[in-house]
Every structure is written in structure tokens, then in C-alpha cells.
Amino acid sequence: MNSRLDPRRWLHYLLAPLDGPLTLLILILVGYAAVVMVSASPERLGTLALNTAVAFSVMWIAAKTPPSRMMSAALPLYAIGVLLLIAVALFGDVSKGARRWLNIGVTRIQPSELLKIAMPLTLAWYFQSREGMLRARDFFIAAGLLLLPVGLIAKQPDLGTSILVAASGFYVLFFAGLTWRLILPVAVVGIVGIGAIVAxxxxxxxxxxxxxxxxxxxxxxxxxxxxPTSDPLGKGFHIIQSTIAIGSGGVFGKGWGKGTQTHLDFLPERHTDFIFAVLTEEFGLAGALFLVVVYILLIFRGLFIAAGAPTLFSRLLAGALTLIFFTYAFVNMGMVSGILPVVGVPLPFVSYGGTALVTLCLGVGMLMSIQRHRRRVGT
Structure with a gap:
């Protein structure tokens, strides 16, 4: 048989870039998403399959890309992202009171999504270039690089994306050695501010x-x-209905496809931001805990890859990408459960949405690339 037509060779070519544990965990999450989507919004299952195919293709390409090439692309991606954000501020389309989209003729793009990846890439590149020479001013320069796109995104306004971009940059700063003397005052101010708002x-x-x-x-x-009861049919409707759905699920849920809040149309955005409420109503606490365990395993695997990465750039990037997954999950579950404000952050790998899924799978592909590169360096 011609070796070029050997299916085993092609299978090895397709699977070689992928990290086994990460691939398994992502497949579990996407499979769980498909099961919930059949109940929440079955007419979107075809689009979900298409989005998943595109996202997995992007993940595979990223896994094949060496970290050195990612590092060389960091600054151009950041510059392009910031220029596109400025273009959005000047010429962007306004939708629902927000200016987040840029019409490029054939389609509309949301440049802020690019910064979710470009931001940690750029800061990891910056600290790699300063390795062995780090001073306090380098952290202020890095903070300036971070605050510029975060401010532009918040101005659109898009609080959810600005939080995610800010978090991705902060994680790089933290792993690079940001002193607690700078972190603690900000944390204290934040805690005092939250306490004052509550009081x-x-x-x-x-x-x-x-x-x-x-x-x-x-x-x-x-x-x-x-x-939430101050405006139960308006601004408080989302939180009230989602907490009812979560609470009514009990330990083992009402059963797949039997969620009353979902199927009687009480639960808004049930296939996107509030899909966790659908999942919990139908599969109960057990289903929610299963999801949390999968996320924890995903985070542990990412941190394991970060700890063994051969360069400072790879360690910072892998650590930041991993904690971005945590931020997505924590913020989404918190807002759906009524302990955080509703800010429009999807549940990672579960919520319906092509852009978010592609961005997340791109991050996973980068982690796979870092792990693959470490294996090659060690041989």
C-alpha cells in the first residue's frame, strides 16, 4: 500500500499535535453542550456542529504552530487589535446601544474578541524580552499595554469582554512576579467598595x-x-428565573428535556449565557458538579503544562490561558446563580456561540502546542 494513502499514517498526522487529556476534556464539554442544546434549543444543533468543526480546526492549527511563531506574532496581533478597536470607536455599527462591531463589507467583526488572545500573547512576549532584567517600571509599562485595549472595550461599552481581557493580562502580570504590595491595595479598595455598595x-x-x-x-x-425583586419583570427577570430553574432542579434534576423554566419560555437566553440554568434544572446538582469537576481537571491540566513549559513566554502564556478558562466559568456560573452581575460572559465550551468557541479552542490549541514543544525539547 502506498504510504501516502495509509490511513494509520493520516490518523497519526491528525492526532500527533493534540494533547490527549485536553482533547478528552474538551470532547466531554462539547458533548455535554450538545446534550443540553438538544433540550434548550434543538434547532441550533446543526449550527453548533458547524461551529464545533471550525473551532476544532482552529485548535488543531494552533497545536501545530510552534510557540516561537506565536511569540513573533504577538506584537502585530496586539497592534492590529488596538487599531481595529479605534476603528470601532470611530466607525463601528451601533447595536442595542453599544458600538462593538466593525463592518468590513463582506461581514461584521468584533475586534475585542481578538484581544482575549492577543493580550496574554503580547504581555508574555514583553516579559520574555525583559527576562533577567525585570524592574518595577516594566510592570507599569505592561499595565499600560493592558489598560489601553481594556479602556477601549469598556468604552463601547462591553463590560463582560473588558473583564475577560483585563483578567487575561492580569494573570500574566501575576505569574511574571507582580508584587503583592501592588495587588493588596487594589484588592482592599475593591473589597471596601463592594462592601459600601452592599451597605x-x-x-x-x-x-x-x-x-x-x-x-x-x-x-x-x-x-x-x-x-432582583425591585424590577421582577424587567432588569431582575433574568436572575429571578435562572435562580428558580437552578433551585428547582434539586439533587438529580427534573430529567432531560423536562425543565419547566426552559420549555415554558420563562428562562431567557437559555442557549447562550444562561445555559447553566438549563443544565442545572434538568440534571440537578449532580450534573452541575460533574461539569465543575471537568473544568477543574481542565484547569489542573493547563497549570501542569504551564509548570513544565521550557521558556518564560510559554509558562506565562499557558498559565494565563488556563486561568482565562477559570474566569469564564466562574463569572458565568456566578451571574446565573445571582451572586455576580449579568455581564454577558458565556459558559466555556458549553454556551452556544461560534466566536467564543473558536476563541476558547484557539487557547486550548496554544496549550497543546506548548506541551508538544516541551516534549520535543526534552527529547
Whole structure:
């Protein structure tokens, strides 16, 4: 048989770039997503399959790409991303009161998605270039690189994406050795601020009270989190219905396809941001815990890859990408459960949405590339 037509050779070619544990975990998550999607929104199953095929192709290509090539692409990607964000601010399409999309003729793009990957790439490249010469000013320069796109994204406004981009950059700063003397004051201010909002909620949530730096709808999100019943048919509807769905699931759930909140159309955005509520209503606490365990294993595998990475760039990038998965899951579950404001962050690898799935699988592919490169260096 011609070796070029040997199916075993082709199978080896396809599987060689992939990391076994990561691939298995992603397949479990995507399979779980398909099961829930059949119940939540079966008409979207075909598009989900197409999105998954595209995302896995991107993951495979990223896994084949050496980390050195990723590092060389970091600064151009960052520059392109920032320029596109500026173009959005000047010429972007306005939809639902937000200017997030850029029309390029054949389609519309959301440049902020690019920064979820370009940001950790760029900061990892920066610290790699400063390895052995790090000073305090380098962290301030890195913080400036981070704050520029975060500010542009927050201005659109897109609080959810700005949080994710900010988190991805902060993780690189933290792993690079950011001192606790700078972290603790910010953390203390944040805790005090949250405590003040909770304590004075009844006063500052009154109509006519402006919150500096926040839009009116962002104020409503926080105030609704404090008391969803203040607007049960408006801003509080999402949280009330999702917490009812989660609570009614019990330990083992109502059964697949039997969620009343889902199928009686009480639960909004049930196939995207609030799919965790669908999952918990139908599969209960057991189904939610299974999902959490899979996420924990995914995070442990990513941190294991980061710990064994051969270069500073690879370690910083792998650590940041891994904790981005954690941030996605934590923020989504928190907002659906009513302990965080609703900010439009999808449940990683489970929520319906092609752009988010492609971005996440790109991150997984980078982790696979780092692991594959480590094996080659060690041989």
C-alpha cells in the first residue's frame, strides 16, 4: 500500500499535535453542550456542529504552530487589535446601544474578541524580552499595554469582554512576579467598595443617583443583583428565573428535556449565557458538579503544562490561558446563580456561540502546542 494513502499514517498526522487529556476534556464539554442544546434549543444543533468543526480546526492549527511563531506574532496581533478597536470607536455599527462591531463589507467583526488572545500573547512576549532584567517600571509599562485595549472595550461599552481581557493580562502580570504590595491595595479598595455598595444599596440605587464611571444600565445590573425583586419583570427577570430553574432542579434534576423554566419560555437566553440554568434544572446538582469537576481537571491540566513549559513566554502564556478558562466559568456560573452581575460572559465550551468557541479552542490549541514543544525539547 502506498504510504501516502495509509490511513494509520493520516490518523497519526491528525492526532500527533493534540494533547490527549485536553482533547478528552474538551470532547466531554462539547458533548455535554450538545446534550443540553438538544433540550434548550434543538434547532441550533446543526449550527453548533458547524461551529464545533471550525473551532476544532482552529485548535488543531494552533497545536501545530510552534510557540516561537506565536511569540513573533504577538506584537502585530496586539497592534492590529488596538487599531481595529479605534476603528470601532470611530466607525463601528451601533447595536442595542453599544458600538462593538466593525463592518468590513463582506461581514461584521468584533475586534475585542481578538484581544482575549492577543493580550496574554503580547504581555508574555514583553516579559520574555525583559527576562533577567525585570524592574518595577516594566510592570507599569505592561499595565499600560493592558489598560489601553481594556479602556477601549469598556468604552463601547462591553463590560463582560473588558473583564475577560483585563483578567487575561492580569494573570500574566501575576505569574511574571507582580508584587503583592501592588495587588493588596487594589484588592482592599475593591473589597471596601463592594462592601459600601452592599451597605448603601437602598440609597445609591434610587432613581436619579448617578454612579461615576458607569452607564445607567450598568448601575441597574448591580442594583438588580442586590435586589432582583425591585424590577421582577424587567432588569431582575433574568436572575429571578435562572435562580428558580437552578433551585428547582434539586439533587438529580427534573430529567432531560423536562425543565419547566426552559420549555415554558420563562428562562431567557437559555442557549447562550444562561445555559447553566438549563443544565442545572434538568440534571440537578449532580450534573452541575460533574461539569465543575471537568473544568477543574481542565484547569489542573493547563497549570501542569504551564509548570513544565521550557521558556518564560510559554509558562506565562499557558498559565494565563488556563486561568482565562477559570474566569469564564466562574463569572458565568456566578451571574446565573445571582451572586455576580449579568455581564454577558458565556459558559466555556458549553454556551452556544461560534466566536467564543473558536476563541476558547484557539487557547486550548496554544496549550497543546506548548506541551508538544516541551516534549520535543526534552527529547
Amino acid at each position: 448603601m444599596g437602598d440609597t445609591i440605587c434610587q432613581p436619579g443617583v448617578d454612579w461615576p464611571g458607569l452607564r445607567e444600565y450598568q448601575k441597574h445590573r448591580v442594583c438588580t443583583l442586590l435586589d
